[in-house]
Amino acid sequence: MGFSLTGTHVVFFIASVIIASAVSGVFIAVIDGVMTSFSERGKIIEENLDTNFIIINDPDNIPTSGSFYVFYIKNIGSRKVATTNETFNLFIDGEIVVTENFNFSDTSIKPEEVTNLLIDNSEILAGDHTLRAVGPQDIVDEFIFSI
């Protein structure tokens, strides 16, 4: 009878340790996951706050280069902006410009620098237009111009 009482205590002890360990493990895993997501979200917000650009062309005088219209994109944020077909989406009068029809003269622009955005002239007819450039971190600039 004495042995069975000790055995019962041991079983209770082991069970309580296992349950406490399991609960602790779950809590730690959940908190770690939440904090990892929080950290990643923080980096996205940080990048979003650091990123900004504008189109600086003269709206009346859009220069050309071969069969392309040239738009000047100036980085007015505090972080380098990647300028590729994959990081930018362009819309002219609400219609998306297919990636084959535009490119940049540089793959990235440092703060306060300018790069050329070249858009195939087949995308832009004579008249008034709105160019909407959606860059990294969903930063947007709209530019109204005339050809």
Added chain:
Amino acid sequence: MGFSLVGAAAIIGVSILMIIEIIVSTGVPTITNVDEAFDEMRNRAVDQVQTDINITGVTSLVNGSGYDINITVENTGSVSLETANFDILINGTINDFSCSKSYIHPQNIVYFNVPSITGLGAQKLKVITNNGISDYYEFNLP
């Protein structure tokens, strides 16, 4: 029963300490970085609001087959501006230039020189500051 309770409490206590460490070590740097980024963005926005320039005059000098353009720009805002990161468009095209000073302080003027411009008649000039504020000016080449 007493040992069981103490054992379980000790394990949960240690795990709570680990959770606090995870929260502090991840949360504090994240909040600090976001706060710094927000501060920078706010400073940029304030600088933009306080930036203004005025093109007060343009002169041209014959240089071979083209013209050297001298542009006088006054800082009418309240922020000093770095002139190396200005941009100058003449008739829509960006041009290389030199400047008389590295910085243009409030209420001061600087002179930009744009060499070898070709063309005749009316020209439209746009000067853009390092933070994207701009001014226009029209002039004639004889």
